[in-house]
Amino acid sequence: MNTFRNLHPVTLLLYFSFVTVFSVFNFNPVYLCFSLLGAALYFASVKGVFVMLKSMAGYFIMLLAVAALNPLFSHNGATALFFINDNRVTLEAFCFGAALGLAIASALCWFSCIGEVFDSEKLLYLFGRASPKLAAVISLSLRLVPGIFKSFKEIHSAQSSFSSNQGRVRRFLSSFSAVITQSLENSIITADSMNARGFALKKRTRFSRFRFTAYDAGFSAFFVLLGTFICVGWFSFEFYPVISIGRLNALNIMSVVLFAVMSLTPFAYEVKEGVKWKISLSKI
Amino acid sequence: MRKLLILIIPLLIIPAVVVAGYIIGRNSYAFVSALVVLLGCVPFFLAFEDGNNSGRRVVTLAVMTALSVAGRFIFAPIPFFKPVTAMVIISAMYFGSGFGFLTGALSALISNFYFGQGPWTPFQMFAWGLIGFLAGLLSDPLKRSKLVLILYAVFSGFLYSVILDTWTTLWADSGFNLTRFLALTATSFPITVVYIVSNVVFLLIFTPLFSKKLDRIIKKYG
Incomplete structure (x- = not known):
């Protein structure tokens, strides 16, 4: 429809x-x-x-x-x-x-x-052409947010099960710290992979399914x-x-x-x- | 062209918008302020586009933004504990002021995809962006002294609430009504204080950790 x-x-x-x-x-x-x-x-x-x-x-x-x-x-x-x-x-x-x-x-x-x-x-689609790098940043972070949340849940459940004597806030903070380390390291791998596929090249086209x-x-x-x-x-x-x-x-x-x-x-x-x-x- | 725009927007276009708003009349305060704030973000976006930003910098910006947005979800079970401001400040301290502005502005934009966009989005973008930009300028004293860090966390909490309350006042009154502004500030004061405390706690814990994490990555990947 x-x-x-x-x-x-x-x-x-x-x-x-x-x-x-x-x-x-x-x-x-x-x-x-x-x-x-x-x-x-x-x-x-x-x-x-x-x-x-x-x-x-x-x-x-x-x-x-x-x-x-x-x-x-x-x-x-x-x-x-x-x-x-x-x-x-x-x-x-x-x-x-x-x-x-x-x-x-x-x-x-x-x-x-x-x-x-x-x-x-x-x-x-609307703003990507005016600013392709920024568009890349936005689409990357939109994709990263759910992933970060998911890996936080995994890390947090593991941490909770072996260290129950920590306070609630402390446990949240240490799990979040682990997530930061993990995402920063993954970011380097992502970036190298993007560069290897020609991210920095001048002429990049993007796929879109919209036609005027x-x-x-x-x-x-x-x-x-x-x-x-x-x-x-x-x-x-x-x-x-x-x-x-x-x-x-x-x-x-x-x-x-x-x-x-x-x-x-x-x-x-x-x-x-x-x-x-x-x-x-x-x-x- | 882009370099020219970076100069023209703050020096010519924004004053022109303000003057046009003045000529049109008193009912245009809210519209003009929203336009000015949006235009204020544009030079930073253009500078990022123009700058010599490698793939690594682009992805790091995306990760820092995603971390501050995801932080809003992660700490949702702990009331009022929002690490966004702290993440923006940390990002600015270690990657520079332009980077800090973008982390703040994009965190506001992206988190509002989940929490609801509204006329307040440009003001949140600008407020967090400004907090990041200033933190980038002050990065040396912020790294050196814990006192400066605490003071800056307090200041940024106030800055955020002042910018957003100013917008609400301008929108509601088509002019700056001091009584309403003070009433808004007073009602949001307890929340502002809780935010400030959470910012301070977060910054004190994470600033030393963060430099360790970065060192480790630089050693590992060069």
């Missing part, structure tokens, strides 16, 4: 940098609601509804906490609700806190989607167009001194609608492909 994550990494990078920038650095609740909705639906389609609801519950508690705490730090705003120690607790600060919580929640939700979509292979098709180009163009029109029609939402929105015109409404389209694109894509898959199954 074809899914949103099977689009070309460049297209995905374009899409996710748009939505995260619009969600992290923006406190307009109208945009943020659509952003959170799109992220949550996509996350649910990737990880299942239950996991999504569980993380949403966490985000909701955090949102309430941020909204409740913000007036304690920020005394801007014209509408005072009550006073604590001569400090005004304002409605505007409370609403801003809620918007901030919404921004944090949607950012976190998009970042968990990114974690699902961008595996290290895509990341190395017309389909990906179409999607990229679509995202760039959406992003441009969203920015052109951006409508401002001011919290301080009083909550106010600029006068709405057609451009502003278009911007919000396009933003909703943009946030919901991954979910719609999954639904479309899911339906296609179901239909193709029943024909067999």
